[in-house]
Amino acid sequence: MLRHPRTLCPMCRAEAVLARITPGPFGFDIRTxxxxxCKDVHQLVADLVDPMKSPRTTGWLHGQLHAPT
Ligand SMILES: [Zn+2]
Structure with missing residues (x-):
C-alpha cells in the first residue's frame, strides 16, 4: 500500500479525503x-512517470469543481 500524504483543503485547511483517482493523459493521474x-472538491494532478524524466508538474488543477449529480 502506498501512503498518501495528507492533503489539506485549500479553502479551510481541513484534511481532504481522496475520493477517487482518474487516469489522465500524458502519464498523469488526477486525484479528486x-x-x-466545507464540501470543497478539488483535484490534484500527480505524475506517474519517473520523476527523473519529467519536470515537476504536480499542482492544483482547479480551485473548485462542481460535484457530480
Ligand atoms: Zn474545506
Whole structure:
C-alpha cells in the first residue's frame, strides 16, 4: 500500500479525503479530493512517470469543481 500524504483543503485547511483517482493523459493521474468540512472538491494532478524524466508538474488543477449529480 502506498501512503498518501495528507492533503489539506485549500479553502479551510481541513484534511481532504481522496475520493477517487482518474487516469489522465500524458502519464498523469488526477486525484479528486473532497473536504468533509466545507464540501470543497478539488483535484490534484500527480505524475506517474519517473520523476527523473519529467519536470515537476504536480499542482492544483482547479480551485473548485462542481460535484457530480
Ligand atoms: Zn474545506
Amino acid at each position: 479530493f473532497e473536504c468533509p468540512a
